[in-house]
Amino acid sequence: MTDLVLRDLAPDLAGRIRKLAELQGRSMHEVVAAVLDAGVHACEVQLRKQLDLEEQAALKEAIAALEQVPDDAGFGLIGRL
Known part of the structure; x- marks a missing residue:
């Protein structure tokens, strides 16, 4: 396991961690x-949600663009002949 050194940790945060350790x-x-594992997981979940929202927006834009394509019987035959 990798060792990490936390510098300049806020005293109240250190106290909260100490209290959690005592209680558990x-x-x-x-x-x-x-705590780090849970925090990293939460950040990853949030990132996935953001990417999903970006993809959803791109899909909505693509659908809106396709809805602007005029109906044309000849257009529907492209690639079928």
Whole structure:
């Protein structure tokens, strides 16, 4: 496992981590690792949602553009002959 050093951690945050460790009967190291894992997962989920929204917007734009294509019997035959 990789060792990390956290510098300039806000005292209130360190206290909250210490309190979590005490309440769970775990070391601060274990709690920090769990908190980082949960935080990274939450960030990844948020990123996926943002990408999904971008893709959804692109799809809506493409559909809107296709709806502007005029009906034409000859156009529908492209690639079928």
